[in-house]
Amino acid sequence: MSEKTLVQAINDGLRVALKNHPDVLIMGEDVGKNGGVFRATEGLWEEFGDDRVIDTPLAEAGIVGTALGMAINGLRPVAEIQFMGFIYPGFEQIVSHAARLRTRTQGAYPASIVIRAPYGGGIRAPELHCDSTESLFVHTPGLKVVVPSTPYDAKGLLLASIADPDPVIFLEPMRLYRSVRGEVPEEEYQVPIGKARMVREGEDVTILAWGAMVPVAEKAAEEWSDKGVSCEVIDLRSLYPLDEETIITSVEKTGHVVIVHEAPRTAGVGAELTALINEQAFLWLEAPITRVTGYDVPVPMFALEDDFLPNPKRVSQAIEKVISF
Amino acid sequence: MRHIDPGLQYIQPNGELTAEGRVVWEEIDPQLRLDFYRWMVKVRLFDRRSIVLQRQGRIGTYAPLEGQEAAQVGSALALTTLDWIFPSYREHGVAMIAGMPLDRILLYWMGRVEGNLAPEGVRLLPPAVPIATQLPHATGAAWAAKLKQEPSVSVAYFGDGATSEGDFHEALNFAGVFNLPVIFFCQNNHYAISVPFSRQSATLTVAEKAAAYAMDGIRVDGNDVLAVYDVMAQAVQRARNGGGPTLIEAVTYRRGAHTTADDPSRYRDEQEAQEWIKYRDPLDRYRKLLHAEGMLSEAEERLWEETCKQELEEAVRAAESAPAPPASHLFAHVFEELTVSQRRQLEELNRGEGNDKDE
Numbered sequence A: 001m002s003e004k005t006l007v008q009a010i011n012d013g014l015r016v017a018l019k020n021h022p023d024v025l026i027m028g029e030d031v032g033k034n035g036g037v038f039r040a041t042e043g044l045w046e047e048f049g050d051d052r053v054i055d056t057p058l059a060e061a062g063i064v065g066t067a068l069g070m071a072i073n074g075l076r077p078v079a080e081i082q083f084m085g086f087i088y089p090g091f092e093q094i095v096s097h098a099a100r101l102r103t104r105t106q107g108a109y110p111a112s113i114v115i116r117a118p119y120g121g122g123i124r125a126p127e128l129h130c131d132s133t134e135s136l137f138v139h140t141p142g143l144k145v146v147v148p149s150t151p152y153d154a155k156g157l158l159l160a161s162i163a164d165p166d167p168v169i170f171l172e173p174m175r176l177y178r179s180v181r182g183e184v185p186e187e188e189y190q191v192p193i194g195k196a197r198m199v200r201e202g203e204d205v206t207i208l209a210w211g212a213m214v215p216v217a218e219k220a221a222e223e224w225s226d227k228g229v230s231c232e233v234i235d236l237r238s239l240y241p242l243d244e245e246t247i248i249t250s251v252e253k254t255g256h257v258v259i260v261h262e263a264p265r266t267a268g269v270g271a272e273l274t275a276l277i278n279e280q281a282f283l284w285l286e287a288p289i290t291r292v293t294g295y296d297v298p299v300p301m302f303a304l305e306d307d308f309l310p311n312p313k314r315v316s317q318a319i320e321k322v323i324s325f
Numbered sequence B: 001m002r003h004i005d006p007g008l009q010y011i012q013p014n015g016e017l018t019a020e021g022r023v024v025w026e027e028i029d030p031q032l033r034l035d036f037y038r039w040m041v042k043v044r045l046f047d048r049r050s051i052v053l054q055r056q057g058r059i060g061t062y063a064p065l066e067g068q069e070a071a072q073v074g075s076a077l078a079l080t081t082l083d084w085i086f087p088s089y090r091e092h093g094v095a096m097i098a099g100m101p102l103d104r105i106l107l108y109w110m111g112r113v114e115g116n117l118a119p120e121g122v123r124l125l126p127p128a129v130p131i132a133t134q135l136p137h138a139t140g141a142a143w144a145a146k147l148k149q150e151p152s153v154s155v156a157y158f159g160d161g162a163t164s165e166g167d168f169h170e171a172l173n174f175a176g177v178f179n180l181p182v183i184f185f186c187q188n189n190h191y192a193i194s195v196p197f198s199r200q201s202a203t204l205t206v207a208e209k210a211a212a213y214a215m216d217g218i219r220v221d222g223n224d225v226l227a228v229y230d231v232m233a234q235a236v237q238r239a240r241n242g243g244g245p246t247l248i249e250a251v252t253y254r255r256g257a258h259t260t261a262d263d264p265s266r267y268r269d270e271q272e273a274q275e276w277i278k279y280r281d282p283l284d285r286y287r288k289l290l291h292a293e294g295m296l297s298e299a300e301e302r303l304w305e306e307t308c309k310q311e312l313e314e315a316v317r318a319a320e321s322a323p324a325p326p327a328s329h330l331f332a333h334v335f336e337e338l339t340v341s342q343r344r345q346l347e348e349l350n351r352g353e354g355n356d357k358d359e
Helices: A006-020 A044-048 A060-072 A088-098 A134-138 A151-163 A213-226 A244-254 A269-284 A302-308 A312-323 B019-027 B030-055 B069-076 B092-098 B102-109 B135-148 B160-164 B166-177 B207-213 B225-240 B270-279 B282-292 B298-321 B327-331 B340-353
Strands: A002-005 A024-028 A053-055 A076-080 A114-119 A144-146 A168-173 A181-184 A197-200 A205-209 A231-235 A238-240 A257-264 A290-294 B084-086 B154-159 B182-188 B216-221 B246-251
Touching: A002 A006, A006 A024, A006 A044, A006 A151, A006 A168, A006 A181, A024 A060, A044 A053, A060 A076, A060 A088, A088 A114, A114 A151, A134 A144, A134 A168, A134 A238, A134 A269, A144 A151, A151 A168, A151 A181, A197 A213, A205 A213, A205 A244, A205 A312, A213 A231, A213 A257, A213 A312, A231 A244, A244 A269, A257 A269, A257 A312, A269 A290, A290 A312, A302 B327, B019 B225, B030 B069, B030 B092, B030 B102, B030 B225, B030 B282, B030 B298, B069 B092, B069 B154, B069 B182, B069 B225, B069 B246, B069 B282, B084 B092, B084 B135, B092 B102, B102 B298, B135 B154, B135 B166, B135 B182, B154 B160, B160 B166, B160 B182, B166 B182, B166 B207, B182 B225, B207 B216, B207 B246, B216 B225, B225 B246, B225 B282, B327 B340
Parallel strands: A024 A053, A024 A076, A076 A114, A114 A168, A144 A168, A205 A231, A205 A257, A257 A290, B084 B154, B154 B182, B182 B246, B216 B246
Antiparallel strands: A002 A181, A144 A238, A197 A231
């Protein structure tokens, strides 16, 4: 065990995968000699060489499409898209091919690829570098979508994603890359896809969050704990498939739900969670489910970023709203 | 020193004109000769000041352009206010020549959306951040000009990395098929962040790709402001006269980092960068030429630099004192009218349910 940041844990997960599995390779823009713009692939090119850590031409459709071709022919590529906001040229390859190749070939070609992308706001990055469009992928049948929020989960989920026989969109919250640290085992281990993490147990309110919103939710829960309201914070970790059991069990216990995501509200993953809870735990609800989200506007340039991204104050107000309903 | 095929060259790195260059030099307006110099100095000083501002935390991540002044100044000065410009994020020099105030360029790097808006009458679009995505727009604007029988020309500015994207191919292909008045101006600065051009393309040049779209492709020394200007002026004239598109490859070098968040020593040989700075600098060679031609004295140089620095400080002051927009500005300009859901969200914000940054 050693203490690592989230980005170091990802680097460690990639190293372990390359070391233990000769069919794994890494490809993307600046992932080789430069070690990735966030240093997620630092040292890997030196250690594993040009055939396994590949600097590609600057072309996201090319990266995703050729990764898929490699998977068809038996390799397990981990493709990096430099920022989620740049993934869209590869969107056609993801939606029209990666997501449905298994179906179209009746299981002959399951498309085992991982597409990693830094995502979300909060680091004063330039325009168009801060998108949170996870719901586009969650909405696409055939894709798994995971988001770690701790170093331990980052490595374990990444290794589970690489081992997974289906395509996984692996979203890395940029804001947490270096702001969280935690113990990470040296060896290979997996955090299962589809299982949420209980961040903090509570009796009164369920807060559902993922990625960079988990620490925001925790902070609000902390504040209310001092006032005698106990919040249960759940880090979903996996946006598709969802850990329905953990979510529903918690809602049946608390009867109050706050959902936090930085993506715009309309058709965000919060909408799906709300529908799921309505379908499965309606009679346990004591207040309408409340969402704290980005607004229905394009993610702003960073001068207004702090007004756009949910913060503990907004989450705290939502907690008050559901308990005083 | 490594040999680089610079493409068409009029001013040699030692500041001497070639025979062909002498002919072009004699033909151009003496005022323009001075403008080349003045703009290149201003662009360089702006760039250096911006890097300092970033280091001081007064602007955000910034994309430096030092080394590419001749490519930007020479090409932009060949355009008129009729022409459309679709830049990437490194074209501050082009932007200021097109008429973008310096303080607004700074505002962009301060994360302010106001920095995207060019003044009335300036046909300059916001910097395209996703690579090569602006190329089809330039093709489309040129297409509209042709359909409307307007004499305007469109220019897309981009780097060598952009030539790998599908949008590059599609934009050039449309331009070729419909014979459109558009110029694709590639500043080949040798690196797309860390990736050298040899990893972008198996061809040795960008210019040769033009053949695949049946358009002219020209490789020019991008650090030679006179050659860039002349090549661009010819392409503009050809486009205006119905002669169709041109792909220009200006061979240059990004002296510094991709952005202030980048460290080129990780992927680039320092010796290589030093060679470009020492032997192929666009400003040094042009200064030498002006001195030799008796058009510039050292006192005039100092005076101009001082004038630029004052203008820059005024721009910094103006940008830093521009009132910050309220949170409700998030909803401005998303649609012509707010939608139902936006109106509800804006009301939440106005009721004090938004973030409170002062807390």
